[in-house]
Structures are given as C-alpha cells and as structure tokens.
Amino acid sequence: GESVGLHLPTLSVQEGDNSIINCAYSNSASDYFIWYKQESGKGPQFIIDIRSNMDKRQGQRVTVLLNKTVKHLSLQIAATQPGDSAVYFCAEKAGGTYKYIFGTGTRLKVLA
Amino acid sequence: DAGVIQSPRHEVTEMGQEVTLRCKPISGHNSLFWYRQTMMRGLELLIYFNNNVPIDDSGMPEDRFSAKMPNASFSTLKIQPSEPRDSAVYFCASSSQLAEETQYFGPGTRLLVL
Numbered sequence: 001g002e003s004v005g006l007h008l009p010t011l012s013v014q015e016g017d018n019s020i021i022n023c024a025y026s027n028s029a030s031d032y033f034i035w036y037k038q039e040s041g042k043g044p045q046f047i048i049d050i051r052s053n054m055d056k057r058q059g060q061r062v063t064v065l066l067n068k069t070v071k072h073l074s075l076q077i078a079a080t081q082p083g084d085s086a087v088y089f090c091a092e093k094a095g096g097t098y099k100y101i102f103g104t105g106t107r108l109k110v111l112a
Numbered sequence: 113d114a115g116v117i118q119s120p121r122h123e124v125t126e127m128g129q130e131v132t133l134r135c136k137p138i139s140g141h142n143s144l145f146w147y148r149q150t151m152m153r154g155l156e157l158l159i160y161f162n163n164n165v166p167i168d169d170s171g172m173p174e175d176r177f178s179a180k181m182p183n184a185s186f187s188t189l190k191i192q193p194s195e196p197r198d199s200a201v202y203f204c205a206s207s208s209q210l211a212e213e214t215q216y217f218g219p220g221t222r223l224l225v226l
Contacts, residue, residue: 032213043116043203043217044155089155093213098143098167100215102155 008087010107019077023090023103028071030092030101035064035075038105039086047075047088077108085110114138116218118204124224130192133221136185137206145215146179146189147203155203161187173198194225 013019025033031052036044050057050064050073057064063076073090090103117136125131137144146158159169161181169179176195181187191198201222205215 034214036217043205043220046214046216049214091215098145098160098162099157104154 008105008107010109012109012111013080014111015080015082017080019075019080019084019108021075021077021088021106021108023073023075023106025071025073025090025092025103026101027092027094028068029094031095032093033064033066033073034091034093034100035062035073036089036091037084037086038089044089080108080110082110082112084108116204116206116216118202118218118221120221121219122222122224124226125194126226127195128193129225130190131194131198131223131225133189133191133202133204133223135187135189135204135218137187137204138208138216139185141206141208141216142184143207143209143215144181144187145205145207146187147205147217149201149203149220158189158202191223194223196225199223199225 034049035047037047038044048059048062048064050066055066061078065074077084087105087107089105091100093100116138119134142163144161148156148158158171159179160167164181177191179189201220203217203220205217207213207215
C-alpha cells in the first residue's frame with residue numbers, strides 16, 4: 001500500500017464506455033475504504049466509500065466492489081464522461097485507527 | 113457548505129526562508145490532517161490533530177517542520193528554514209468522528225522552494 005514511483009498506471013476508455021479501476025489493498029485488518037478522484041491542480045475529492053461488512057455499494061454512476069478474500073477493491077464508472085478524466089486513489093483504514101493508507105493512483109483518460 | 117480552505121494556493125520562496133501554510137477545516141470537524149504529495153512518494157501523512165491536540169507527528173520529516181492548531185477552525189504548518197526538497201503540494205484534510213470518518217481534502221498549497 002505504500003505509494004511509490006514516478007509513473008502512474010493509465011486507463012484509457014472511450015467516452016460512453018464503462019471504466020473499471022482496480023486497487024489491491026495491503027492490510028487485512030482494514031475495514032473502511034474510500035475512492036478519491038483528483039483532478040489536475042486540485043485536492044483529492046471523495047467519490048464513494050464502503051465498509052468491510054459490505055461487498056458492493058452504488059452511487060451516482062459509480063459502484064465500488066470489495067473482495068476481502070483477495071484484498072481487492074474496484075471502482076466502476078458507468079458511461080464514462082470527459083469530466084471523469086483524473087487520477088483515482090483508493091484509501092484504506094483499519095478500525096480504531098486514524099491513518100489512511102493511500103494507493104498509488106490510476107490515471108483515467110477519457111477519449112472522445 | 114464551505115469545504116476545507118487552504119492558503120496560499122501557491123507559494124514560491126527561496127531556500128532558507130520561512131514558509132507558513134494555513135488551513136481552515138470544515139466547521140464541526142474535530143480531526144485535522146496535514147499531508148504532503150510528491151510524485152515520488154504520493155500522499156504522506158505529516159501530522160494528525162484531534163480536538164486541536166497533536167496526536168501523531170511521526171510523519172513530520174524533521175525539526176524544520178512544525179504544526180499548530182490554536183483553535184478548532186485554524187491550523188498552520190510551518191517550514192523553517194525551507195529547502196528545495198520541501199517542494200511539494202501540501203494538503204489539509206478534516207473529518208468528523210460523528211460521520212463516516214471520511215476525510216475531506218482542501219485544494220492544497222503548491223510550494224516551490226528555489
């Protein structure tokens with residue numbers, strides 16, 4: 001879960017298609033997860049969260065899936081729009097703690 | 113509702129100068145976090161305050177960095193003296209213990225130390 005590296009993985013999708021961004025989290029004790037969207041020059045913006053007692057949670061055009069068995073989190077964006085272009089981070093936190101572990105981020109590029 | 117407010121948004125300074133970054137958390141939030149973001153290390157937690165009290169400052173790089181939270185609506189992060197390697201984007205985030213523990217980030221201060 002430590003953020004490293006100079007190069008972010010990039011996902012390119014056609015406008016209107018669905019996007020799936022994946023995240024492998026590091027701590028099996030983590031019980032709360034957030035997806036953030038960070039646009040260029042801005043701070044991370046909360047998108048959706050999920051607790052470990054759930055497998056799936058839906059928002060507006062976004063769905064988060066949690067697989068605790070393999071410590072995997074995914075963010076699905078339906079009908080991807082140009083405004084969805086950004087870097088997406090997952091963050092995990094264990095119960096009773098305040099420290100979040102942030103993923104390295106994935107850059108989403110929406111092609112017109 | 114106003115989100116987390118940070119100032120300045122951009123700061124360019126020379127090595128050796130003192131830099132002060134400011135943050136106003138979301139009203140009613142009692143937890144405040146300072147982060148630093150770089151390409152090499154991503155988001156790093158510097159310090160965490162709860163009810164204005166510093167709880168964990170283990171992420172503060174060295175003695176040149178200090179942070180204060182004199183009241184529930186204001187916090188500062190100071191670098192003295194600044195060095196080129198301090199160049200980064202500094203984010204402040206706040207959360208409420210009454211809510212879902214979600215952290216809400218400010219727009220950040222982009223610091224460049226020449």
